Amino acid sequence: MAVYRIINIGEDILREKAKEVKSVTPNIHKLLDNMAETMYDAEGVGLAAPQIGVPKRVVVIDVGDGLVELINPVILTKEGDETDQEGCLSIPNVVGEVKRAKKVVVQALDRDGVLMEYEAEGLIARAFQHEIDHLDGILFVDVAEKISEKKN
Numbered sequence: 001m002a003v004y005r006i007i008n009i010g011e012d013i014l015r016e017k018a019k020e021v022k023s024v025t026p027n028i029h030k031l032l033d034n035m036a037e038t039m040y041d042a043e044g045v046g047l048a049a050p051q052i053g054v055p056k057r058v059v060v061i062d063v064g065d066g067l068v069e070l071i072n073p074v075i076l077t078k079e080g081d082e083t084d085q086e087g088c089l090s091i092p093n094v095v096g097e098v099k100r101a102k103k104v105v106v107q108a109l110d111r112d113g114v115l116m117e118y119e120a121e122g123l124i125a126r127a128f129q130h131e132i133d134h135l136d137g138i139l140f141v142d143v144a145e146k147i148s149e150k151k152n
Helices: 026-041 123-135
Strands: 046-048 058-061 068-079 082-088 091-100 103-109 115-121 144-149
Touching: 026 046, 026 058, 026 068, 046 123, 058 123, 068 115, 068 123, 082 123, 091 123, 103 123, 115 123
Parallel strands: none
Antiparallel strands: 046 058, 058 068, 068 103, 082 091, 091 144, 103 115
16 A cells, blocks of 8 residues: 555646546555555545545545545435534645535445445535545635634
């Protein structure tokens, strides 16, 4: 496995729509493994493939309940809303107040190519929405109500 450089805001790939994965191959497995290692190394809770320069619809998330791997994720339903603070590995030292759905249902392939549905609320629902936005070229600063410098 490998730790990749995380792409920062200003690089074009973060604004492009990622391409759908046609089939789950050993290369996709390697991508998932490397993305997870990169996310953990950076102490993040989520990472989308474009953030490491790969324009594919692949996401990894771990908010403390174990690794979730999503291939071609789609949000099926959203319910309620809440505003909370977000940051991003691609936008260091910046946080923002972002309104997101409180609950979501997400459909995606897992690493075995099995179509799964995930019902989520709270932090993981926020992470799903944040990372799926990355796949469409949307950054949290685009939707934040308020942006500020991160206090360490």
